[in-house]
Amino acid sequence: MKQRLDLFIMIDACGWEIIKDRPHFLQTLAPHRRKLESVFGYSSTCVPSILSGRWPDEHHNWCYFIHDPENSPFRSLRWLRWLPKALTSRRIVRRHLTKMVKSALGFKGYFDLYNIPFHLIHLFDFTEKKSPLQPRGMNRGPNIFDLLVEKGTPYFVTDPGLSEPINRDRLIADIETERIDFAFQYWAGLDGLLHQVGNQSPQIDSKLAEYEAWITQTMEAARKHYREVNLHVFSDHGMANCDHHLDLKSQIDALGLRIGADYNAVYDSTMARFWFFSIEARDKITAALKKVPEGRIMPEEELRRLRAHFENGRFGELIFLVKEGVLIVPSHMGERPIRAMHGYHPHDPQSYATLFSSSPHIPADITHIPHIHRLMEKSLDKTESTTTGLSPGALAA
Known part of the structure; x- marks a missing residue:
């Protein structure tokens, strides 16, 4: 039997507003719960912030697509503009194209072509070419996996290319063979469900019950093979129902400016981001946005x-952010509405994240999602101290 295992399990989009009225969720396994402030951005921002303990302006993993024609890896895709939009706008077609392009370009992180028009795709670069779930996977600076490698700590990390049940079983197998001292499990299924059904659906309870059963199964295995098991379950953000749709692109198109010559834009689901190549474009677009x-x-x-x-x-x-509950549609993320979305202001009610812990001794200054990294870092110090027989204080000295 090994001495210690630290389990960090991230449930994507399990926000505070979703669980605050579900007191029985993880009540036995991780009864100590806390509301955490998220960061401004999408999961492309939140996950790197958790894994590195740093903020977007430090790690530079923020939004995916940016204006950068000089460094665009997508120039060879321009021929796809000749295909009918009725075909290329279909999600299943985009998924297949995404897989082929990701493989051809050697991208290691999350990648999706989304709804970027193929006649404009040569104007854009994609910012997550590496995987934040791997060592040296950040755009800037280290993450927790760099620290694990540095300390020689054996660990488990989710493989995003595999299903949630397979990743669950892989973790349990590593626990039963006592291969690891640290685990980072990442489940994204709730996020996908909430996008489809919203944050009031009865399907949420079924999904949370499934996760609780998986965590229980994982903990039962861990307690058979480790003398001390510490569990932290957390999220990156919440999810807001989208009850109002905004066709912002049409309003900007009506100004008569030319994309690529006067300006460029990325219409995300909850924000629009602009680059300007003329004073006229800046003035017209700024004036138009002030009226929205x-x-x-x-x-x-x-x-x-x-x-x-x-x-x-x-x-x-220029960053234009919509109010909570508004969805920009059509956007470069999709042609059609979805039921719920995240990526609003971090102080909007549905943006807040959660932390559940088996430990009653979570420091009071763990208040934002980047602070989860402190818990991970601290766990490595404790693991090292139990391995060497020294106290954490002796190691620090």
């Missing part, structure tokens, strides 16, 4: 406070 009641232009000072301001305008020279 469903959202607002994010001031530089506020972006700085949220740690999502980038001096070179890499992710957009």
Whole structure:
């Protein structure tokens, strides 16, 4: 029997508003729960922030697509513009194309072509070419897996290319062979479900019950093979129902400006990001956005406070954010509406994340999702101390 195992399990989109009225969820296994503030951005931002303990303006894993024609890896895809839009706008076609393009370009992280128009795709670069779930996987700086490698700690990490049940079984197998001292399990199924059914569906309880059963199964195996097992279950953000749809693209198209010559834009699901190549384009688009009641232009000072301001305008020279519950559609993320979305302001009610723990001794300063990294780091210090027979204080000295 091994001495210690630290289990970190991330349930994507299991927000505070979703679980606050479900007190029985993980009540036995991880009864100590806490509301956490998320970061400004999507999962492309949240997950790297958790894994690195740093903020978007530090790790530079923010939004996926950016204006960068000089470094675009997609120039060879322009011929796809000749295919009928009725074909290329179908999600199943895009999925197959995404797999082929990801393989051809050697991208290791999450990748999706989404709804980027093929006649414009040569204007864009994609920012997650590496996987944040691997060592040296951040755009800037280290992550927890770099630290695990440095310390020589054997660990498990989810393989995003495999299903949730397979990753569950792989972790349990590693526990039963006592191969690991640390685990990072990442389940994204709830996120996908909430996008489809919204945050009030009875299907949520079924999914949470399934996760609780899996965690129970994992813990039962762990307690048979480790003297001490520490469990932390957490999320990256919540999910808001989308009851209002905004066709922002049509309003900007009506200004008569030329994409690629006057400006470029990425229409995400909850924000629009613009780059300007003329004063006229900047003035016209800024004036138009100020008249859109469903959202607002994010001031530089506020972006700085949220740690999502980038001096070179890499992710957009102007960021327009919609109100919680508004969905930009059509967008570069999809042609059709979905029931719920995240990526709103971190202070909006449905944006808050959660932390469940088996330990009653979670420090009071664990208040934001990047702070989860502190718990992971601390667990490695404890593991090292039990292995060497020294106290954490002796190691620090």
